[in-house]
Amino acid sequence: MYRIMIVEDDEVIACAVQQSLVSWGMDAFCVQDFSSVLAEFAVKNPQLVLMDIHLPFFNGFHWCQEIRKVSKVPVIFLSSASDNMNIIMAVNMGGDDFIAKPFDLSVLTAKVQAMLRRTYEFAGETNFLEHRGAMLDTGSGVLNYRGKRIELTKNEWRILQSLLENKGKAVSRDMLMMHLWESDSFIDDNTLTVNVTRLRKKLEEAGLTDFIQTKKGVGYLIA
Numbered sequence: 001m002y003r004i005m006i007v008e009d010d011e012v013i014a015c016a017v018q019q020s021l022v023s024w025g026m027d028a029f030c031v032q033d034f035s036s037v038l039a040e041f042a043v044k045n046p047q048l049v050l051m052d053i054h055l056p057f058f059n060g061f062h063w064c065q066e067i068r069k070v071s072k073v074p075v076i077f078l079s080s081a082s083d084n085m086n087i088i089m090a091v092n093m094g095g096d097d098f099i100a101k102p103f104d105l106s107v108l109t110a111k112v113q114a115m116l117r118r119t120y121e122f123a124g125e126t127n128f129l130e131h132r133g134a135m136l137d138t139g140s141g142v143l144n145y146r147g148k149r150i151e152l153t154k155n156e157w158r159i160l161q162s163l164l165e166n167k168g169k170a171v172s173r174d175m176l177m178m179h180l181w182e183s184d185s186f187i188d189d190n191t192l193t194v195n196v197t198r199l200r201k202k203l204e205e206a207g208l209t210d211f212i213q214t215k216k217g218v219g220y221l222i223a
Contacts, residue, residue: 002116004028005046007037007063008078009055013101017050017078020105021112037063038070042130046073048116051095053079053086061093068094070128070135070144074115078103129164131222134208136160145206155180155187156199163212163222170215196220 004026008014014030021028031040034056041049049067053060064075077090080101087098096115099108129136134145141157143150152160162171162179173192180187187195196212203211215221 001025001027002048002120003044003046004112005041005044005049006030007034007049007055007060008052009034010052013078016105017108020109024109024113026112034058038066038135039130039133041067041071042128042135045127047120048112049073049075050112051075051077053077053081053090061089064090064093064095066147069147070137070142074119076111076115078108129161131164131167132208132211134203134206134211136164145208148206150202150206152199152202153195155195156202159192159195159199160212163220167222170218170221172219174219176219 004021006014006017006028008017008030011030018028018030029044029046031037033040035058037058049064051060051064055063060077060079064077067073067075074096075094076097076099077095078099078101079086079090090098097111099111127138129138134143134150136143136157138161141152141154141161143152143157143160158180159176162176173189177187177189177192180192200212203209211222213221213223
């Protein structure tokens with residue numbers, strides 16, 4: 001089932017679009033907090049985004065740019081501001097299509113279905129883990145924070161992935177080494193310490209201080 005993220009501050013329009021998509025077998029949800037659209041994108045991991053232009057806090061162009069820094073997921077703009085300049089802006093900011101308001105729900109649904117077919121017929125899903133604005137692509141191991149790409153080694157991103165998947169819980173050193181062994185990275189206790197130290201340094205240089213905490217006698221955690 002495809003998951004659709006609706007970024008629309010008009011509740012009437014948002015609910016109507018959601019109901020239409022759900023009736024066609026899609027899992028559609030509406031963003032509630034327009035100050036943290038990217039964080040909700042990371043948590044919900046949608047396969048398509050419907051984006052209004054005029055939104056509280058930041059406009060749709062801004063959020064499309066932020067999404068494009070971490071994902072190639074299709075973005076369809078919905079807006080009554082359908083003049084040529086806004087359409088051009090939408091495309092330049094990374095949008096895949098533009099539907100002018102008012103629109104027919106059946107036409108919108110057909111366009112969404114067509115976009116999903118074209119995008120995912122031969123492609124798999126991308127999964128993200130997010131904390132404090134940092135987003136880890138678990139497929140490629142790329143970490144993005146405030147528009148910056150943080151290069152990680154294979155061991156570093158697998159350590160970070162394990163900690164993010166268990167956010168709020170301490171992960172023992174033995175569990176981390178076991179996770180790396182399963183990925184054919186045969187490391188010992190000293191090598192794990194070196195990897196965690198290097199990972200922390202990269203995170204701190206990017207502005208993510210105290211991102212990974214040490215749980216004395218246990219292991220590490222992301223609180």
